[in-house]
Amino acid sequence: MAVYGGIEGGGTKFVCAIGSGPRDLQMTRFSTEGPEQTIAQAIGFFQSEAPKGGLAGVGIASFGPIDPNPDSKQFGYVTTTPKPGWAHTDFAGLVHRALGVPVGFDTDVNVAALGEHRWGNAQGLDTFIYLTVGTGIGGGGMVNGRLIHGLMHPEMGHLRVPHDRATDPFQGCCPYHGDCLEGLACGPALEARWGQRAETLSPDHPAWELEAEYLAFGLVNYLLTVSPQRIIMGGGVMEQSQLFPLIRARVQTLLNGYVQAEAVAGGIDSYIVPAALGGRAGVLGAIALGEMAALGTAPAVGRQPLAI
Amino acid sequence: MAVYGGIEGGGTKFVCAIGSGPRDLQMTRFSTEGPEQTIAQAIGFFQSEAPKGGLAGVGIASFGPIDPNPDSKQFGYVTTTPKPGWAHTDFAGLVHRALGVPVGFDTDVNVAALGEHRWGNAQGLDTFIYLTVGTGIGGGGMVNGRLIHGLMHPEMGHLRVPHDRATDPFQGCCPYHGDCLEGLACGPALEARWGQRAETLSPDHPAWELEAEYLAFGLVNYLLTVSPQRIIMGGGVMEQSQLFPLIRARVQTLLNGYVQAEAVAGGIDSYIVPAALGGRAGVLGAIALGEMAALGTAPAVGRQPLAI
Numbered sequence: 251m252a253v254y255g256g257i258e259g260g261g262t263k264f265v266c267a268i269g270s271g272p273r274d275l276q277m278t279r280f281s282t283e284g285p286e287q288t289i290a291q292a293i294g295f296f297q298s299e300a301p302k303g304g305l306a307g308v309g310i311a312s313f314g315p316i317d318p319n320p321d322s323k324q325f326g327y328v329t330t331t332p333k334p335g336w337a338h339t340d341f342a343g344l345v346h347r348a349l350g351v352p353v354g355f356d357t358d359v360n361v362a363a364l365g366e367h368r369w370g371n372a373q374g375l376d377t378f379i380y381l382t383v384g385t386g387i388g389g390g391g392m393v394n395g396r397l398i399h400g401l402m403h404p405e406m407g408h409l410r411v412p413h414d415r416a417t418d419p420f421q422g423c424c425p426y427h428g429d430c431l432e433g434l435a436c437g438p439a440l441e442a443r444w445g446q447r448a449e450t451l452s453p454d455h456p457a458w459e460l461e462a463e464y465l466a467f468g469l470v471n472y473l474l475t476v477s478p479q480r481i482i483m484g485g486g487v488m489e490q491s492q493l494f495p496l497i498r499a500r501v502q503t504l505l506n507g508y509v510q511a512e513a514v515a516g517g518i519d520s521y522i523v524p525a526a527l528g529g530r531a532g533v534l535g536a537i538a539l540g541e542m543a544a545l546g547t548a549p550a551v552g553r554q555p556l557a558i
Numbered sequence: 559m560a561v562y563g564g565i566e567g568g569g570t571k572f573v574c575a576i577g578s579g580p581r582d583l584q585m586t587r588f589s590t591e592g593p594e595q596t597i598a599q600a601i602g603f604f605q606s607e608a609p610k611g612g613l614a615g616v617g618i619a620s621f622g623p624i625d626p627n628p629d630s631k632q633f634g635y636v637t638t639t640p641k642p643g644w645a646h647t648d649f650a651g652l653v654h655r656a657l658g659v660p661v662g663f664d665t666d667v668n669v670a671a672l673g674e675h676r677w678g679n680a681q682g683l684d685t686f687i688y689l690t691v692g693t694g695i696g697g698g699g700m701v702n703g704r705l706i707h708g709l710m711h712p713e714m715g716h717l718r719v720p721h722d723r724a725t726d727p728f729q730g731c732c733p734y735h736g737d738c739l740e741g742l743a744c745g746p747a748l749e750a751r752w753g754q755r756a757e758t759l760s761p762d763h764p765a766w767e768l769e770a771e772y773l774a775f776g777l778v779n780y781l782l783t784v785s786p787q788r789i790i791m792g793g794g795v796m797e798q799s800q801l802f803p804l805i806r807a808r809v810q811t812l813l814n815g816y817v818q819a820e821a822v823a824g825g826i827d828s829y830i831v832p833a834a835l836g837g838r839a840g841v842l843g844a845i846a847l848g849e850m851a852a853l854g855t856a857p858a859v860g861r862q863p864l865a866i
Contacts, residue, residue, distance in 0.1 A: 315818070330818050377708030393701035393708065393784065400685030400701065400785035402819045409779045410812065412720050426816040471717045475783045476701065477708035504718065508734045510623065510638050511710045 255308035256536030285339040309539025311361030320549035342551040352553035354543035359390035365535025370526035382485035387432040407432035411467035435464040462496030484525035563616035564844030593647040617847025619669030628857035650859040660861035662851035667698035673843025678834035690793035695740040715740035719775035743772040770804035792833035
């Protein structure tokens with residue numbers, strides 16, 4: 251049976267895996283250093299650990315911004331990141347040239363969405379949103395059965411949302427936008443606002459009600475824009491499971507009966523849900539993307555796509 | 559050559575057309591009364607005016623909310639509208655049974671987006687947003703080459719956006735959400751805030767700067783959610799052409815260099831544009847949808863779709 255390589259390349263750590271799905275995953279992880287060293291370490295893992303016959307394809311879930319456009323000369327690159335050394339790195343190209351197999355490439359959140367679509371809570375859906383709330387806030391997902399790209403890729407964390415400075419004087423911590431959604435509701439925003447790390451705030455701390463309010467603004471805006479069949483939430487902040495009922499209630503309040511689809515009006519508990527794959531959504535999605543790269547059903551460095 | 563019927567069914571007026579595109583359109587318009595009478599009037603127009611051989615298909619651009627899901631028993635219906643008599647009207651079914659041809663059915667804004675895609679400013683794009691700003695605010699468009707549906711259809715006018723009540727104490731006029739985007743920026747909101755009809759405000763009135771600010775919040779949020787290749791704006795309020803430069807500048811300020819794609823960072827004048835088809839986008843889109851219904855490339859009442 252063919253096996254694939256998956257790379258979840260994050261700004262602070264890399265997770266690499268070999269396998270064909272959740273049941274046979276062989277994983278490793280290491281911290282993210284400069285691009286040459288870190289990508290070489292990923293390549294070395296695949297070279298030493300891949301079974302006889304090698305990998306049929308590799309998928310990369312990359313931190314960004316990236317160029318996911320297969321018609322671009324920079325397809326497969328990390329582009330303008332401020333992370334030292336990484337700007338304009340030919341991430342997918344380096345992996346392809348070392349391993350000689352097709353390499354699929356997308357954003358970390360789109361690939362995590364793909365993982366949830368293949369093996370998690372988005373199975374069978376063609377339009378859904380995957381939002382991760384942690385050090386930053388990122389969103390991806392599918393519309394009409396394919397990952398969202400358009401001009402580039404979504405940057406859903408940076409939506410502008412209502413911010414009542416009378417009740418929440420915190421200015422927001424986004425270096426670009428101040429009080430965009432990420433600036434108000436990412437993990438570091440919680441820490442800056444309340445003076446303690448988010449995971450040390452008790453489950454009944456008022457921080458969570460406010461956090462749910464901001465996240466609900468984001469969710470309502472995604473919902474009204476693409477009409478997803480489900481919204482999946484992951485990331486470190488969402489490990490605070492008390493957030494889910496608070497967010498669901500707040501979304502209902504904000505919609506105020508306007509969206510009468512039963513999934514939203516009556517079934518909100520199965521409409522806004524945690525990632526089924528938890529922290530493995532990204533690397534499993536990368537395995538799925540590696541398979542699609544091998545089959546030609548996703549754009550890949552080193553393989554012409556089929557007509558899809 | 560095959561010709562098609564198009565119905566732009568609005569809450570206040572109906573526009574019907576027969577033709578195959580912008581060059582051969584035969585149109586009529588009449589006010590929207592009860593569903594039986596109004597739909598019969600549309601059917602009568604097609605029956606008396608269609609050329610020998612009849613229409614190959616009909617497309618309907620309907621006010622909403624509607625059910626555009628071809629797998630639903632209510633496909634083709636106007637659903638829960640407060641408009642007297644129209645709730646749960648089998649709009650597409652009535653037209654299909656009278657004319658015996660496939661009938662495509664979608665929201666007014668999605669169909670206008672389709673018109674712009676076929677003959678207007680979205681030609682060749684696979685991911686774009688079409689926003690209409692008038693009596694209400696509605697949005698539609700395509701992602702991955704197909705109209706946005708998901709669970710139901712977009713309701714982009716109702717996004718929650720920042721609202722500084724110190725500088726703009728107007729409470730908003732949306733009956734569901736108060737100060738959502740539509741509540742703050744639709745035509746009636748302008749009239750309520752400034753005490754005169756929008757079209758009577760002079761082009762240098764401060765109303766337009768504020769209007770541009772709200773619309774830019776919406777556009778930035780759509781942009782960050784689906785990464786459109788272009789945003790097209792139509793509707794009565796957007797006939798105030800001084801709004802375009804104000805909106806473009808405000809979008810740039812809000813993004814603050816975060817989206818570095820050249821189309822946004824450098825080419826904003828051709829990124830946020832008026833509808834090329836103007837007020838005919840809806841009815842021309844309905845003609846295009848009628849053709850797709852006939853060909854089986856869009857879901858239609860009275861025809862099995864091709865595998866698409």
